[in-house]
Amino acid sequence: MKLPFGIKSVLADDIAIDLGTANTLVHVAGRGVIINEPSVVAIRSRGGTRDVLAVGQKAKSMLGRTPENIETIRPLRDGVIADFIATEEMLRQFIREAKTKFDLIRPRILICVPAGATPVERRAVYETALSAGARRVFLVEEPVAAAIGAGLPIDDPNGSMVVDIGGGTTDIAVLSLGGVVQARSLRCGGNAMDNAIIRHVRRTHRLVIGEANAERIKIEAGSASQYINGELAEIFIRGRDLRDGKPKTVTLGSHDVAAALADPVEAIAEFIQQSIEDLPPEISADVCERGVWLTGGGAKLAKLAPEFERRLGIAFHLPDMPENCVIAGSAAILASLAEREHLLIKP
Numbered sequence: 001m002k003l004p005f006g007i008k009s010v011l012a013d014d015i016a017i018d019l020g021t022a023n024t025l026v027h028v029a030g031r032g033v034i035i036n037e038p039s040v041v042a043i044r045s046r047g048g049t050r051d052v053l054a055v056g057q058k059a060k061s062m063l064g065r066t067p068e069n070i071e072t073i074r075p076l077r078d079g080v081i082a083d084f085i086a087t088e089e090m091l092r093q094f095i096r097e098a099k100t101k102f103d104l105i106r107p108r109i110l111i112c113v114p115a116g117a118t119p120v121e122r123r124a125v126y127e128t129a130l131s132a133g134a135r136r137v138f139l140v141e142e143p144v145a146a147a148i149g150a151g152l153p154i155d156d157p158n159g160s161m162v163v164d165i166g167g168g169t170t171d172i173a174v175l176s177l178g179g180v181v182q183a184r185s186l187r188c189g190g191n192a193m194d195n196a197i198i199r200h201v202r203r204t205h206r207l208v209i210g211e212a213n214a215e216r217i218k219i220e221a222g223s224a225s226q227y228i229n230g231e232l233a234e235i236f237i238r239g240r241d242l243r244d245g246k247p248k249t250v251t252l253g254s255h256d257v258a259a260a261l262a263d264p265v266e267a268i269a270e271f272i273q274q275s276i277e278d279l280p281p282e283i284s285a286d287v288c289e290r291g292v293w294l295t296g297g298g299a300k301l302a303k304l305a306p307e308f309e310r311r312l313g314i315a316f317h318l319p320d321m322p323e324n325c326v327i328a329g330s331a332a333i334l335a336s337l338a339e340r341e342h343l344l345i346k347p
Contacts, residue, residue, distance in 0.1 A: 015098055015134075016330035017091070017111045018142075019125065021076045022167025022190055022297065024056075024090070025327040028098050029335065033327055035094050039167075041086040042072045052089045064210050078168040078187040079114035079142070080121040084128060091132035106135035110334045112142040112326055113345070115171040116185025126347030139345050140333055141183050142166065142326050143173030146295040148340075149329030150319045154178055159283035160290065163272055164326060165298030167191050170268050172275045174283060179342065181283055186271040190298040192264045193218055200260030202242070205250050209239040221257045224265050224307035265304070269311045276312075291315030295325035 014029040019039070026035035037056030044051045046069060053070065054062065062072045075086035099107065109129050113122055122139055129137040146164040147154055154160055154175040164171045167190045174182040194214040201207050201214075209217075221235040234253050241248040272292065276284055294305055294316055300323065305316040319325055333340045 013099060013107045014334050015095065015107045015109045016327060016334050017094070017109060017129075018145075018327040018330060019076065019087075019091075019111050019113075020166050020326075021074065021079050021169070023323075024094060025324070026094050026098050027327050027331040029331070033324070034098055037094070039074055039076050039090065040072055041075055041083075041090050042066070042070060043086060044070045050085065052086070052093075055090045055093050063212055076168065079166060079171075079185070080117055080168075081124045081128060084124065088128045088132050091129060095133050106133055108136045108138070108334070109134040110138040110140060110330050112145050112330055113139055114166075114169045114185040115141045115143055115173060115183035116169070116187075119346075122345065123347050137347070138334070138337070139347055140330060140343055141171070141173060141180070141345060142169075143171040143183060143295075144175065144180060144343055145327075145329035145333060146171075146325040147173055147175055147293070147329065148332050149325035149327065150293045150295050150322075152293060158290065159279070159286035160293070161276070161287045162293045162295055162325075163268075163299075165189050165268065165294065165296040165301075166326075167297065170271060170296075170298070172272065174275075174279060174287065176283060176286075182275065182279060184275060186268065188264055188267050188271075189296070190215075190218070192267075193222070193261055193298065193301070196264050197222075197257065197260045200256070201237070201239070201250075201252070204256070206242040207237070207239040207248055207250055208242060209237060213237060213239065217252060217257060218261075218301070221252060221254055222261060223254055223258050223302040224261065225258055225303040261301070265301075265307060269308055272308065273312055276314075288314050291317050293317045293319065295319060295322045297323040299323075 016027040018025040024039045027033045038060040040059040041055050042053040042059035042062050075083040081087045126137050143164045147162040152160040155178045159176045161174045169189050170186045197214040238249045308316045
């Protein structure tokens with residue numbers, strides 16, 4: 001028997017998912033964000049089969065510490081699925097945690113994808129979510145959700161631009177009159193910053209460090225400028241010396257980290273500049289007058305907004321919790337699906 005929609009909404013939770021390269025956030029209608037975990041899966045290979053041992057924070061804690069038969073992987077690369085089986089199992093576990101014991105039918109799920117995702121990549125996300133236990137799956141571009149989550153007046157006749165800097169991609173959306181004027185994606189984000197730090201430390205200090213150490217450096221001493229809060233910062237790091245293979249400790253100054261991050265910061269700045277130049281003149285004028293909103297975890301890099309302002313000559317705004325804008329916007333779209341259905345994209 002087919003149930004009316006009103007009954008379905010009572011018997012199942014609506015779930016919004018920010019499926020990110022670095023972290024996955026899950027919002028359940030009426031309960032808020034209940035999961036915020038790293039997008040990492042630990043897999044054991046045994047007798048030609050692959051078994052999932054752990055997902056999320058537990059799996060991330062295993063990075064660089066596993067025996068040969070266990071691998072820790074990030075199943076998403078540059079914002080899209082690189083390992084379908086691992087992604088499906090990760091989603092399945094997160095959905096299982098999100099559902100209440102009173103759920104009688106499978107939930108509706110809205111998932112974000114990068115603005116530059118291809119039709120094949122979108123379809124992969126769609127099929128994976130269905131296989132993981134969704135009744136219906138809706139897709140929305142990440143920067144569109146970020147714009148709504150940041151509180152931009154997207155229904156106004158004036159153009160609003162948001163730049164969402166995630167782990168794998170930097171996505172831009174320009175919205176006006178409730179619709180999308182422009183949406184595009186650059187495969188450069190927080191992970192590119194981590195890799196830039198690894199390369200810089202290896203080149204200048206002959207020291208080998210891992211992803212976790214590079215991420216810590218970025219968080220604690222990372223800056224688009226060599227000054228953090230008006231002061232020079234220092235951070236001690238330990239790694240393996242390339243010359244003799246022995247453990248070695250060096251001190252990185254904020255100028256070191258700023259130099260390491262110069263290339264990804266410049267790439268993102270040029271991407272924003274090109275996006276503004278490609279806009280219709282009226283919308284471009286609106287953006288230059290109103291400024292640009294920065295969202296995503298990468299937007300929290302110290303001095304990033306002032307550095308973009310210096311390079312591009314326009315204002316940049318940072319919401320209170322930029323890393324939560326995408327999931328907040330996704331939840332808002334799912335809550336008012338009839339009014340925002342035109343923002344959804346086809347799988």
